[in-house]
Amino acid sequence: MDNKEDNKKNRRNFLKNGLTIGGSMLALGMGSAAAEDSSGNGKSSGKKIKVLTTDGKVLEVDEPKDDCRIDPCAPPKGKAARHGIPGRSFVMVIDLARCQNARKCIEGCQKGHNLSPDQEWLNVYLMKDHKEGEPYWFPRQCFHCDIPPCVKVCPVGATYKRQDNIVLVDFDRCIGCKFCMTACPYSVRIFNWEKPPESDVPKEEYSPESSVPGQIGTVSKCDFCPDRSREGKLPYCASGCPMGAIYFGDKNEDAVSNGTETLRFKKLIRDRVGYRYLDELGTEPNVYYLPPVERMFDYKSGLKGLPEEKQEVYRSIIEGETTNND
């Protein structure tokens, strides 16, 4: 049989079925690492599945077990947690046209990371770029910068940059000097001012990748959920967003997914004029924004049901003449 034809057929089939959620997870969670796994090391479920590589080839590989897409499965501790997942280059794209301030991303994140109601690892800001500008909602995670100012200033190396793009905090090492919080230009980091809420996860199982349980007197922040990536899941915020505004993926695979669709990262950024917030500061963020054009919602729909004091804050921005952002 002609190999090429077979490939084509396979590909057609694959595309016809569409990229299901499972497929998108696969693109996220497996890639080359999983392909190398095909010899079978006990982590596969025994079934074969087909995957599409970035250059359009179809590969047949063992389907990994549901709870483990990346080896090792459990989030590593100590030194191993400082290296990052090999071959990965995590990236996030946020489609501002889809954000409605539903705040499900925040809820999911707080629940998943066992945060108190006062602790928000991601915020949704109401932005108004200039006097004539129409306000828009702006979710802001940690940007996991390639030149992270926070990592530069840490006196003990408690916060560090990994080879998979992620910037993590090791609660076991953090001395709580808060210098990183002053260094971050995006106000991303938060502090455990008091004892964090009780967690089901025992302290012995703590890994900087899962960021649970928190510790009093240490700094914490958005961690891009690498523990969920290992399981082939999207971060809490991306999977929690009902509008699918948050795409998460791998730059090396050139794919990002919001759980319902998987897109080519480069093409998406090129076609939709993706930009990075405060890029001029030279921090090289890994979170990209798609400008809020052709919006799915009016920004006002995000104001409904908010308490009066919040409305007050937002009103001053909507009516304000001064630029809000930058």
Added chain:
Amino acid sequence: MENSSDLMRKLARNLEKPSMQWYTWVTILCIIVLFGVYALIRQIQEGQIITGMRDNAVWGIYTANFIFFMGLSYAGAIVSCSFQLLRIQWAKPLLRMAELITVSTLIVGAPYILFCLGRLDRIHYLLVFGRIQSPITWDVIAISTDLIFCIAFLYFTHIRDFAKLRDLEGLNVSKWRKKLYGFLALNYRGTPLQKKYLHQAHDIMAAIIIPTAVIAYSLLSWLFGMSLKPGWHSTIFGPYFVVTAAYSGVAFLIIIMWLYRKSRKLEEYITNKHFNYMAFGLILLTMGYGYFTFSEYITDWYNQTSAMSRLLEKFLIFPEYAALQLFHVIFTMVVPLIVLGFPWFRSINSITLVSVFIVIALWVKRYLIVVPPLETPFIPIQDVRPDWVHYSMSWVEITMTISGMALIVLIFTIASKLAPIIPVAEIEDVQDESKPVIRFKTKGV
């Protein structure tokens, strides 16, 4: 002219058996310090939730105190060391006070940055996992170096007086004190060789301390300057901080001079001339400080970048920081120039009063450096509990600030009970006309 033991005998009277009054005073100070210890224990137990610091204003008056006390320590570094090197004779009576300021404020001030730590139990990580890339590590190294040098210098300048106290007949102090003097004097007998070496040691330490202090305070300013934050990200911060530190140090020295002059009846040694000369120095520093402050604000204001304008606006709005800013401008730049600049305003008391206001206003300035920029991040604060937006100091921070001040006073009280506050041996060098003043050596002369 008094001869050596006369002057020492006169001043040593202050060192003899402490009075009831002295003990009461020390007890009061100890109680205030203990309040601070209690506040610190509470903070460690309950977490920093009981301070006023929150997610935006992550640093508060601890950091302001840290810069402030480090600044005061410049009195010794600049005044004492440069006077030592320049052989300025009239300033001899002030040297020990200046050095004591340096050591006491360094000892008290340096820990304030540690009180900001959420995990004081992990303080040794600074050494175990220390990263040289972090400005905090620079500070740890620079300040501890500075402290060691300054303690050494303070001790060197005491050796000859300890020897005099050891040899003083009829000094009414307890036996252990006598023994202590003997031990601390390091068998100094005033032989020409000992004299020469001690003098060289003074000079070397003075020459080392001046750059060390400049480096330490510049590094401290870079805690802020290295940040991208509007209001902190400034190339002028290094020299600006150094000038500010010298300014507050000299003002503080004047206050200490006044206090000892009154309490120890030292009118004979700390004279009108000293206050006047220090006031002249203060005028120069006022102008230097004003110049730096002006150039700092004018360059930020002229360009009107949006993040910066939001910060500068806060300095002009009264519910925000206009009142503090106005206080700072008036008492660091306007009032000192008027009061110190015109002879008919200038008296020992007015110079001291102005100095008090300068020191307070410079504390306010440190507060304005730390807090408003933290409350003005690039992304304006929106989604935070309303009571978390603004910094307001809590009882814990206030208690610890006051107890830090009490600790400085306590160190002074005890140190000046141990040795005369006026460096006797140094003054005798000046008074003893038979001995030529040691001059600068030049090759071939």
